[in-house]
Amino acid sequence: MAKLLIGYDVEAADERTGRFLEQAMQMHKELQAPASIFIVGRTLEQNADRCLKAVQEGWLEFHQHTYSHLLLKTVVQENEEGIQVFPGVSFEAAKEDILRGQKALHDILGIACTGLTAPYNYYRGLSDRLDLLEVLRDCGIKIVRSAGRNERDWQPVPFEWQPYFYEPQGYGQILECPLHGWQDCIARERLGWENVSEYVEWLKRDIDYAVDHDLDFVYCSHDWSSITCDPDLSHLRAMLTYARDKGMSIMNYSDYYALRTSSSTSPSPA
DSSP: OOEEEEEEEEOOSSTHHHHHHHHHHHHHHHHTOOEEEEEOHHHHHHTHHHHHHHHHHSSEEEEEOOSSOOOSSOEEEEETTEEEEEOOOOHHHHHHHHHHHHHHIIIIIOOOOOEEEOTTOOBTTTTTOHHHHHHHHHTTOOEEEOOOBOTTSOSOBOTTSOOEEETTTTEEEEEEOOOOBOOHHHHHHHHOTTOHHHHHHHHHHHHHHHHHTTOOEEEEEEHHHHHTTOTTOHHHHHHHHHHHHTTOEEEOHHHHHHHHHTSSOOOOOO
């Protein structure tokens, strides 16, 4: 059975995060649909009360998105606009941002964080960064979303790039979950932010593809983009309802990791 993993990158440094969290809590509770939040540490500090409430509600689990959204690797993005380079930070700075993100979740939410989304995401994720994989392992990270760009460091990411363990690198306990298709903020900007109905059709086509090919769908959304021109999160409600109607299993990342580690199969990266 195909599975849908919704992960929200919560990173805004303004009032949009609070509005998103309130709507997301209500929506996931009403639909009884689990999901995961990957939150920037400084954003968590600004929204501690709402995040504590979300933890208590139970439908949203929390992981980290580093402390201050520093790029762990350099991105060389190539698309119709040309080539843009977004420099990554030093190993020391990346390690510090990861550790501070862990500390924020522990100190504010009382959580031993086990998941991380890497800012911007990268082609092949962290497969070439054994130093960072060691940092993640040592601080308890088991789930990573860092392989969210294709061979041009752009979009879309093929659905055939299914989640895999970093076993060849020697970190077989760390599961990489590539972000499939287009990240929501890029797709919606291309369609036009107000064109919510067309974005719903976009998501339905992605769901159909995943179901028809029995593939898991790792979907990336953001706090600020999700509520832009859609304060009630109607596109997410429609997506969750459609996925469930199509027979998809909706899971959070912790449950998905438990399912994968209970299996004897560990697919290698594409």
